[in-house]
Amino acid sequence: MPDQDAEFITRHIQKHPVNLKFETELAEIINDGNGNACGVITKSGEKISCDFVGLTAGVTPNIDLVKNSILKTAKGIIVNQYLETSVSDVYAIGDCAEISEPPAGRKAIEQVWYIGRMMGETVADTICGIRKAYNPGPWFNSAKFFDVEYQTYGNVPAALNENMDEFFWQHPSIEKCLHIVWKKIHLNLQE
Numbered sequence: 759m760p761d762q763d764a765e766f767i768t769r770h771i772q773k774h775p776v777n778l779k780f781e782t783e784l785a786e787i788i789n790d791g792n793g794n795a796c797g798v799i800t801k802s803g804e805k806i807s808c809d810f811v812g813l814t815a816g817v818t819p820n821i822d823l824v825k826n827s828i829l830k831t832a833k834g835i836i837v838n839q840y841l842e843t844s845v846s847d848v849y850a851i852g853d854c855a856e857i858s859e860p861p862a863g864r865k866a867i868e869q870v871w872y873i874g875r876m877m878g879e880t881v882a883d884t885i886c887g888i889r890k891a892y893n894p895g896p897w898f899n900s901a902k903f904f905d906v907e908y909q910t911y912g913n914v915p916a917a918l919n920e921n922m923d924e925f926f927w928q929h930p931s932i933e934k935c936l937h938i939v940w941k942k943i944h945l946n947l948q949e
């Protein structure tokens with residue numbers, strides 16, 4: 759996230775209250791002696807007691823179901839632009855699908871639910887007789903942080919490069935903000 763957005767979301771999360779720790783890494787999970795977690799120790803040596811430990815380390819497609827089948831797989835199940843797998847009449851959509859040649863500016867695997875829905879609509883058209891290529895259009899997504907619905911439209915880098923400019927507005931009293939980032943266009947009006 760860009761700094762302004764990250765600070766906005768951080769303040770909101772901390773209000774709830776969650777003790778967010780930055781630049782902190784897990785060193786050890788403490789065993790209560792019965793095989794259950796009862797705390798963690800961070801790399802700076804801090805001990806935090808807890809009742810359970812949840813780890814979130816990114817997402818990977820779960821393709822166990824088809825791993826030893828005739829379907830072509832890599833990290834996910836390989837599909838073409840029609841979301842067709844290597845076996846006719848078998849499609850893959852959503853988190854498990856890996857597009858062999860993704861549309862320009864898009865990743866081969868995009869694990870967010872809007873993608874799954876758009877892929878579902880595309881395949882529904884195809885199996886109903888209108889063969890359709892997957893065309894997600896501009897990137898967009900939303901994520902919920904307690905009461906804030908954080909929405910993104912287009913690709914916004916965490917740090918702007920020199921060809922970009924931005925506008926950031928935050929409501930003075932309620933938790934709302936708007937952040938617009940654009941590419942600067944240099945017009946040569948003398949030609």
Ligand SMILES: Cc1cc2nc3c(=O)[nH]c(=O)nc-3n(C[C@H](O)[C@H](O)[C@H](O)COP(=O)(O)OP(=O)(O)OC[C@H]3O[C@@H](n4cnc5c(N)ncnc54)[C@H](O)[C@@H]3O)c2cc1C
Pocket residue numbers: 820822823851852853854869870871872874899900901902
């Ligand atoms: C913590 C978390 C937060 C997220 N937040 C957001 C967010 O804010 N915004 C957003 O857009 N996306 C978010 N996502 C991603 C979003 O949830 C996924 O992209 C979406 O659910 C993918 O849908 P899917 O149908 O492809 O896969 P899934 O929803 O994972 O469905 C796959 C189903 O297949 C079942 N299954 C697997 N193997 C087998 C088998 N062998 N036999 C039978 N069934 C099987 C699974 O049990 C599961 O029910 C989040 C994901 C997580 C984990």
